[in-house]
Amino acid sequence: MSNGISRRIEAFDGVGVITRYDRPTGTWIFICIHDDTLGSTTGGTRMRQYPEPADGLTDAMRLARGMTHKWAALGLPFGGAKAVLATSRPLVGEERTGLLERYGRLIESLGGIFATGEDLGTTPEDFAIITGQTSFVHGIHPETREKIDPGPFTARGVFHGMQAAVGEVFDGGLEGRTVMVQGAGHVGGRLVDLLHEAGASVLVTDIDGDAAESAAARVGGATVPAEDAYATDCDVYAPCAIGATLNAETIPLLRCRLVAGSANNQLAEPEDADRLHDRGIIYAPDYIINAGGALAFALLIGGETESEVLFTRMTDIGETVAEVLREAARSDESPVTAAGRRVERTLQEARGASQDD
Ligand code: PHE
Numbered sequence: 001m002s003n004g005i006s007r008r009i010e011a012f013d014g015v016g017v018i019t020r021y022d023r024p025t026g027t028w029i030f031i032c033i034h035d036d037t038l039g040s041t042t043g044g045t046r047m048r049q050y051p052e053p054a055d056g057l058t059d060a061m062r063l064a065r066g067m068t069h070k071w072a073a074l075g076l077p078f079g080g081a082k083a084v085l086a087t088s089r090p091l092v093g094e095e096r097t098g099l100l101e102r103y104g105r106l107i108e109s110l111g112g113i114f115a116t117g118e119d120l121g122t123t124p125e126d127f128a129i130i131t132g133q134t135s136f137v138h139g140i141h142p143e144t145r146e147k148i149d150p151g152p153f154t155a156r157g158v159f160h161g162m163q164a165a166v167g168e169v170f171d172g173g174l175e176g177r178t179v180m181v182q183g184a185g186h187v188g189g190r191l192v193d194l195l196h197e198a199g200a201s202v203l204v205t206d207i208d209g210d211a212a213e214s215a216a217a218r219v220g221g222a223t224v225p226a227e228d229a230y231a232t233d234c235d236v237y238a239p240c241a242i243g244a245t246l247n248a249e250t251i252p253l254l255r256c257r258l259v260a261g262s263a264n265n266q267l268a269e270p271e272d273a274d275r276l277h278d279r280g281i282i283y284a285p286d287y288i289i290n291a292g293g294a295l296a297f298a299l300l301i302g303g304e305t306e307s308e309v310l311f312t313r314m315t316d317i318g319e320t321v322a323e324v325l326r327e328a329a330r331s332d333e334s335p336v337t338a339a340g341r342r343v344e345r346t347l348q349e350a351r352g353a354s355q356d357d
Contacts, residue, residue: 004054026088034064041081043067044119056086104133150293155190157292160318175199183241184215273336
Protein backbone atom coordinates (compact mmCIF):
# COMPACT_ATOMS: atom_id res chain seq x y z
CA MET A 1 0.00 0.00 0.00
CA SER A 2 1.16 3.48 -0.78
CA ASN A 3 3.36 5.09 1.82
CA GLY A 4 1.54 6.61 4.82
CA ILE A 5 -1.99 5.47 4.04
CA SER A 6 -2.36 2.96 6.89
CA ARG A 7 -0.97 5.43 9.41
CA ARG A 8 -3.41 8.11 8.31
CA ILE A 9 -6.38 5.75 8.53
CA GLU A 10 -5.35 4.82 12.10
CA ALA A 11 -5.30 8.51 13.03
CA PHE A 12 -8.71 9.33 11.48
CA ASP A 13 -11.24 10.51 14.08
CA GLY A 14 -14.22 9.36 11.97
CA VAL A 15 -16.16 6.14 11.38
CA GLY A 16 -13.84 4.73 8.72
CA VAL A 17 -12.47 4.76 5.22
CA ILE A 18 -13.40 2.70 2.18
CA THR A 19 -10.40 2.40 -0.08
CA ARG A 20 -10.03 0.98 -3.55
CA TYR A 21 -7.29 1.11 -6.13
CA ASP A 22 -8.67 1.43 -9.67
CA ARG A 23 -6.01 -0.39 -11.67
CA PRO A 24 -7.12 0.54 -15.24
CA THR A 25 -6.68 4.25 -14.53
CA GLY A 26 -4.18 4.15 -11.65
CA THR A 27 -6.64 6.02 -9.45
CA TRP A 28 -6.93 5.71 -5.68
CA ILE A 29 -10.51 5.94 -4.46
CA PHE A 30 -10.98 7.07 -0.85
CA ILE A 31 -14.46 7.32 0.65
CA CYS A 32 -14.14 8.80 4.13
CA ILE A 33 -17.11 8.33 6.43
CA HIS A 34 -16.76 10.80 9.29
CA ASP A 35 -19.89 10.90 11.43
CA ASP A 36 -23.34 9.34 10.96
CA THR A 37 -25.06 10.72 14.08
CA LEU A 38 -27.50 12.91 12.14
CA GLY A 39 -28.27 10.57 9.25
CA SER A 40 -26.80 8.62 6.37
CA THR A 41 -23.52 10.12 5.30
CA THR A 42 -23.36 12.43 2.33
CA GLY A 43 -20.69 14.52 0.70
CA GLY A 44 -19.23 15.47 -2.64
CA THR A 45 -16.72 13.59 -4.76
CA ARG A 46 -13.52 15.44 -5.59
CA MET A 47 -11.33 14.36 -8.50
CA ARG A 48 -7.76 15.57 -8.85
CA GLN A 49 -4.10 14.64 -8.96
CA TYR A 50 -2.21 14.88 -5.68
CA PRO A 51 1.55 14.79 -5.15
CA GLU A 52 0.95 11.43 -3.38
CA PRO A 53 -2.23 9.32 -3.09
CA ALA A 54 -1.93 9.69 0.69
CA ASP A 55 -2.42 13.46 0.28
CA GLY A 56 -5.75 12.68 -1.38
CA LEU A 57 -6.70 10.57 1.64
CA THR A 58 -5.82 13.41 4.02
CA ASP A 59 -7.86 15.83 1.92
CA ALA A 60 -10.86 13.47 1.94
CA MET A 61 -10.65 13.09 5.74
CA ARG A 62 -10.56 16.84 6.30
CA LEU A 63 -13.38 17.42 3.84
CA ALA A 64 -15.47 14.64 5.44
CA ARG A 65 -15.11 16.31 8.85
CA GLY A 66 -16.15 19.58 7.17
CA MET A 67 -19.31 17.91 5.86
CA THR A 68 -20.27 16.72 9.37
CA HIS A 69 -19.98 20.34 10.47
CA LYS A 70 -21.84 21.63 7.41
CA TRP A 71 -24.91 19.43 7.90
CA ALA A 72 -25.00 19.96 11.66
CA ALA A 73 -24.57 23.75 11.51
CA LEU A 74 -27.59 23.99 9.23
CA GLY A 75 -29.60 21.44 11.21
CA LEU A 76 -29.94 19.08 8.24
CA PRO A 77 -30.44 15.33 8.77
CA PHE A 78 -27.27 13.96 7.14
CA GLY A 79 -23.93 12.68 8.31
CA GLY A 80 -20.52 13.82 7.11
CA ALA A 81 -18.48 12.05 4.45
CA LYS A 82 -16.45 12.87 1.39
CA ALA A 83 -14.84 10.98 -1.46
CA VAL A 84 -11.63 11.67 -3.32
CA LEU A 85 -10.65 10.12 -6.63
CA ALA A 86 -6.90 10.68 -6.59
CA THR A 87 -5.99 10.23 -10.24
CA SER A 88 -2.51 9.50 -11.57
CA ARG A 89 -3.09 11.70 -14.65
CA PRO A 90 -5.88 13.84 -16.15
CA LEU A 91 -8.65 11.49 -17.31
CA VAL A 92 -10.90 12.11 -20.30
CA GLY A 93 -13.14 10.14 -22.64
CA GLU A 94 -13.55 6.39 -22.18
CA GLU A 95 -10.99 6.16 -19.42
CA ARG A 96 -12.86 8.70 -17.35
CA THR A 97 -16.20 7.07 -18.08
CA GLY A 98 -14.79 3.68 -17.04
CA LEU A 99 -13.53 5.02 -13.73
CA LEU A 100 -16.83 6.78 -13.01
CA GLU A 101 -18.83 3.63 -13.78
CA ARG A 102 -16.68 1.51 -11.47
CA TYR A 103 -16.90 4.21 -8.82
CA GLY A 104 -20.71 4.28 -9.20
CA ARG A 105 -20.87 0.50 -8.69
CA LEU A 106 -18.70 0.80 -5.59
CA ILE A 107 -21.13 3.36 -4.12
CA GLU A 108 -24.07 1.13 -4.99
CA SER A 109 -22.41 -1.81 -3.23
CA LEU A 110 -22.26 0.23 0.00
CA GLY A 111 -26.06 0.04 0.14
CA GLY A 112 -26.75 3.67 1.04
CA ILE A 113 -24.37 4.38 3.92
CA PHE A 114 -22.83 6.99 1.59
CA ALA A 115 -24.40 9.22 -1.06
CA THR A 116 -22.60 11.80 -3.15
CA GLY A 117 -22.63 14.70 -5.61
CA GLU A 118 -20.27 17.14 -7.30
CA ASP A 119 -17.19 18.71 -5.82
CA LEU A 120 -14.00 20.21 -7.27
CA GLY A 121 -13.02 18.35 -10.42
CA THR A 122 -16.32 16.53 -10.99
CA THR A 123 -19.16 17.80 -13.14
CA PRO A 124 -22.90 17.21 -13.61
CA GLU A 125 -21.90 15.22 -16.75
CA ASP A 126 -19.71 12.95 -14.62
CA PHE A 127 -22.67 12.44 -12.33
CA ALA A 128 -24.92 11.52 -15.22
CA ILE A 129 -22.53 8.55 -15.70
CA ILE A 130 -22.37 7.66 -12.01
CA THR A 131 -26.17 7.81 -11.81
CA GLY A 132 -26.31 5.02 -14.38
CA GLN A 133 -24.76 2.71 -11.74
CA THR A 134 -26.22 3.87 -8.44
CA SER A 135 -29.19 5.70 -7.02
CA PHE A 136 -27.16 7.10 -4.12
CA VAL A 137 -26.54 10.40 -5.88
CA HIS A 138 -27.71 13.77 -4.64
CA GLY A 139 -29.22 16.47 -6.81
CA ILE A 140 -31.35 14.45 -9.23
CA HIS A 141 -34.62 16.10 -10.15
CA PRO A 142 -37.31 13.56 -9.09
CA GLU A 143 -39.44 14.04 -12.23
CA THR A 144 -37.09 14.95 -15.04
CA ARG A 145 -34.24 12.76 -13.65
CA GLU A 146 -31.89 15.56 -14.69
CA LYS A 147 -28.73 16.20 -12.71
CA ILE A 148 -28.90 19.54 -10.97
CA ASP A 149 -25.68 21.52 -10.63
CA PRO A 150 -25.02 22.61 -7.02
CA GLY A 151 -22.60 25.38 -8.11
CA PRO A 152 -25.15 28.18 -8.66
CA PHE A 153 -26.75 27.40 -5.27
CA THR A 154 -23.39 27.47 -3.54
CA ALA A 155 -22.62 30.83 -5.19
CA ARG A 156 -25.96 32.27 -4.11
CA GLY A 157 -25.46 30.99 -0.56
CA VAL A 158 -22.02 32.61 -0.37
CA PHE A 159 -23.53 35.83 -1.66
CA HIS A 160 -26.20 35.90 1.08
CA GLY A 161 -23.65 34.86 3.68
CA MET A 162 -21.34 37.68 2.64
CA GLN A 163 -24.20 40.17 2.60
CA ALA A 164 -25.14 39.17 6.15
CA ALA A 165 -21.53 39.34 7.33
CA VAL A 166 -21.04 42.76 5.73
CA GLY A 167 -24.19 43.86 7.55
CA GLU A 168 -22.70 42.74 10.88
CA VAL A 169 -19.26 44.27 10.29
CA PHE A 170 -19.95 47.51 8.42
CA ASP A 171 -23.58 48.17 9.26
CA GLY A 172 -24.68 48.47 5.64
CA GLY A 173 -24.96 46.56 2.40
CA LEU A 174 -22.56 45.41 -0.29
CA GLU A 175 -23.08 48.57 -2.29
CA GLY A 176 -19.77 50.41 -2.67
CA ARG A 177 -17.78 47.67 -0.89
CA THR A 178 -14.68 46.28 -2.54
CA VAL A 179 -14.60 42.50 -2.72
CA MET A 180 -11.59 40.48 -3.81
CA VAL A 181 -12.70 37.16 -5.32
CA GLN A 182 -9.91 34.59 -5.48
CA GLY A 183 -10.80 31.92 -8.04
CA ALA A 184 -13.14 32.76 -10.93
CA GLY A 185 -14.26 29.17 -11.51
CA HIS A 186 -17.60 27.47 -11.25
CA VAL A 187 -18.65 29.14 -7.99
CA GLY A 188 -16.35 32.18 -7.82
CA GLY A 189 -17.27 33.25 -11.35
CA ARG A 190 -20.96 33.37 -10.49
CA LEU A 191 -20.28 35.13 -7.24
CA VAL A 192 -18.49 37.88 -9.19
CA ASP A 193 -21.70 38.53 -11.14
CA LEU A 194 -23.94 38.52 -8.07
CA LEU A 195 -21.64 40.96 -6.27
CA HIS A 196 -21.61 43.28 -9.24
CA GLU A 197 -25.42 43.23 -9.40
CA ALA A 198 -25.48 44.20 -5.72
CA GLY A 199 -23.31 47.25 -6.41
CA ALA A 200 -19.99 46.00 -5.05
CA SER A 201 -16.77 46.73 -6.88
CA VAL A 202 -15.08 43.45 -7.63
CA LEU A 203 -11.40 42.55 -7.86
CA VAL A 204 -10.65 39.17 -9.41
CA THR A 205 -7.59 37.01 -9.03
CA ASP A 206 -7.00 33.53 -10.43
CA ILE A 207 -3.94 31.41 -11.18
CA ASP A 208 -5.54 31.11 -14.63
CA GLY A 209 -5.06 34.70 -15.83
CA ASP A 210 -7.58 34.33 -18.67
CA ALA A 211 -10.32 33.23 -16.28
CA ALA A 212 -9.64 36.28 -14.10
CA GLU A 213 -9.62 38.59 -17.14
CA SER A 214 -12.92 37.38 -18.52
CA ALA A 215 -14.73 37.50 -15.17
CA ALA A 216 -13.39 41.00 -14.45
CA ALA A 217 -14.29 42.19 -17.93
CA ARG A 218 -17.91 41.06 -17.48
CA VAL A 219 -18.39 43.34 -14.49
CA GLY A 220 -15.98 46.15 -15.30
CA GLY A 221 -13.74 45.07 -12.42
CA ALA A 222 -9.97 44.88 -12.14
CA THR A 223 -7.74 41.83 -11.99
CA VAL A 224 -5.05 41.33 -9.39
CA PRO A 225 -1.97 39.16 -9.99
CA ALA A 226 -2.17 35.89 -8.07
CA GLU A 227 0.89 36.78 -5.98
CA ASP A 228 -0.77 40.01 -4.75
CA ALA A 229 -4.03 38.34 -3.77
CA TYR A 230 -3.46 38.68 -0.02
CA ALA A 231 -1.80 42.07 0.32
CA THR A 232 -4.34 44.02 -1.75
CA ASP A 233 -6.60 46.50 0.02
CA CYS A 234 -10.26 45.44 0.04
CA ASP A 235 -13.25 45.21 2.40
CA VAL A 236 -13.90 41.53 1.84
CA TYR A 237 -11.57 38.76 0.77
CA ALA A 238 -13.49 35.85 -0.79
CA PRO A 239 -11.41 32.65 -1.13
CA CYS A 240 -13.22 30.63 -3.80
CA ALA A 241 -10.48 28.30 -5.02
CA ILE A 242 -8.32 25.83 -3.14
CA GLY A 243 -8.24 25.38 0.64
CA ALA A 244 -5.66 26.46 3.24
CA THR A 245 -5.18 29.97 1.81
CA LEU A 246 -5.53 31.35 5.35
CA ASN A 247 -2.31 30.46 7.13
CA ALA A 248 0.56 31.82 9.20
CA GLU A 249 2.15 33.42 6.12
CA THR A 250 -0.92 34.98 4.48
CA ILE A 251 -2.91 36.20 7.49
CA PRO A 252 -0.38 38.90 8.48
CA LEU A 253 -0.56 40.24 4.90
CA LEU A 254 -4.33 40.62 4.69
CA ARG A 255 -5.76 44.11 4.31
CA CYS A 256 -9.48 43.34 4.60
CA ARG A 257 -12.06 43.47 7.41
CA LEU A 258 -13.87 40.31 6.45
CA VAL A 259 -13.15 36.90 4.96
CA ALA A 260 -16.16 35.27 3.29
CA GLY A 261 -15.80 32.82 0.44
CA SER A 262 -16.79 29.43 -0.97
CA ALA A 263 -13.61 27.33 -0.65
CA ASN A 264 -13.70 24.32 1.65
CA ASN A 265 -11.14 24.11 4.48
CA GLN A 266 -9.93 27.70 4.18
CA LEU A 267 -7.86 27.57 7.37
CA ALA A 268 -4.56 25.69 7.10
CA GLU A 269 -4.65 24.85 10.83
CA PRO A 270 -7.04 25.55 13.73
CA GLU A 271 -4.75 28.29 15.13
CA ASP A 272 -5.48 30.37 12.01
CA ALA A 273 -8.92 31.18 13.41
CA ASP A 274 -7.22 32.93 16.35
CA ARG A 275 -4.70 34.62 14.07
CA LEU A 276 -7.60 36.21 12.17
CA HIS A 277 -9.45 37.08 15.38
CA ASP A 278 -6.32 38.71 16.86
CA ARG A 279 -6.01 40.87 13.76
CA GLY A 280 -9.66 41.94 14.07
CA ILE A 281 -10.59 40.25 10.80
CA ILE A 282 -14.02 38.65 10.87
CA TYR A 283 -14.12 35.19 9.31
CA ALA A 284 -17.36 33.61 8.09
CA PRO A 285 -16.74 29.87 8.75
CA ASP A 286 -16.32 28.11 5.41
CA TYR A 287 -18.58 25.15 6.08
CA ILE A 288 -21.50 27.44 6.83
CA ILE A 289 -21.13 30.08 4.14
CA ASN A 290 -20.46 27.48 1.42
CA ALA A 291 -23.32 25.16 2.38
CA GLY A 292 -25.70 26.36 -0.37
CA GLY A 293 -25.18 23.33 -2.62
CA ALA A 294 -25.68 20.96 0.29
CA LEU A 295 -28.78 22.87 1.45
CA ALA A 296 -30.31 22.83 -2.04
CA PHE A 297 -29.76 19.07 -2.33
CA ALA A 298 -31.28 18.46 1.10
CA LEU A 299 -34.35 20.53 0.19
CA LEU A 300 -34.64 18.61 -3.06
CA ILE A 301 -34.69 15.31 -1.16
CA GLY A 302 -37.38 16.85 1.04
CA GLY A 303 -39.53 17.27 -2.09
CA GLU A 304 -38.86 20.92 -3.00
CA THR A 305 -38.21 21.06 -6.74
CA GLU A 306 -39.00 24.66 -7.73
CA SER A 307 -35.68 26.26 -8.50
CA GLU A 308 -37.06 29.72 -7.60
CA VAL A 309 -37.90 28.45 -4.13
CA LEU A 310 -34.56 26.69 -3.78
CA PHE A 311 -32.71 29.88 -4.66
CA THR A 312 -34.82 31.91 -2.24
CA ARG A 313 -33.99 29.48 0.56
CA MET A 314 -30.31 30.31 0.18
CA THR A 315 -31.09 33.26 2.44
CA ASP A 316 -30.97 30.63 5.24
CA ILE A 317 -27.21 30.71 4.81
CA GLY A 318 -27.21 34.45 5.46
CA GLU A 319 -29.27 34.01 8.62
CA THR A 320 -27.00 31.27 9.95
CA VAL A 321 -23.86 33.29 9.24
CA ALA A 322 -25.38 36.31 11.00
CA GLU A 323 -26.34 34.22 14.06
CA VAL A 324 -22.85 32.77 14.36
CA LEU A 325 -21.11 36.14 13.94
CA ARG A 326 -23.35 37.70 16.59
CA GLU A 327 -22.70 34.88 19.04
CA ALA A 328 -18.95 35.26 18.43
CA ALA A 329 -19.09 39.06 18.85
CA ARG A 330 -20.98 38.74 22.17
CA SER A 331 -18.26 36.58 23.67
CA ASP A 332 -15.32 38.19 21.83
CA GLU A 333 -14.26 34.91 20.27
CA SER A 334 -13.54 33.63 16.79
CA PRO A 335 -16.65 32.77 14.74
CA VAL A 336 -15.04 29.34 14.32
CA THR A 337 -15.42 28.76 18.07
CA ALA A 338 -19.06 29.88 18.02
CA ALA A 339 -19.82 27.74 14.97
CA GLY A 340 -18.11 24.71 16.55
CA ARG A 341 -20.32 25.08 19.62
CA ARG A 342 -23.40 25.23 17.44
CA VAL A 343 -22.33 21.99 15.71
CA GLU A 344 -21.59 20.26 19.05
CA ARG A 345 -25.00 21.31 20.42
CA THR A 346 -26.75 19.75 17.44
CA LEU A 347 -24.73 16.52 17.59
CA GLN A 348 -25.15 16.20 21.37
CA GLU A 349 -28.91 16.71 21.14
CA ALA A 350 -29.14 14.02 18.46
CA ARG A 351 -27.01 11.62 20.54
CA GLY A 352 -29.18 12.31 23.57
CA ALA A 353 -32.36 11.75 21.60
CA SER A 354 -31.17 8.41 20.22
CA GLN A 355 -30.35 7.24 23.77
CA ASP A 356 -33.91 8.09 24.88
CA ASP A 357 -35.42 5.80 22.21
N1 PHE B 1 -19.58 19.46 -2.88
C1 PHE B 1 -20.48 20.43 -2.35
C2 PHE B 1 -20.23 20.62 -0.85
O1 PHE B 1 -19.23 20.21 -0.32
C3 PHE B 1 -21.92 20.12 -2.69
C4 PHE B 1 -22.44 18.80 -2.23
C5 PHE B 1 -23.00 18.67 -0.97
C6 PHE B 1 -22.43 17.71 -3.04
C7 PHE B 1 -23.52 17.48 -0.55
C8 PHE B 1 -22.95 16.51 -2.61
C9 PHE B 1 -23.49 16.41 -1.37
O2 PHE B 1 -20.99 21.21 -0.17
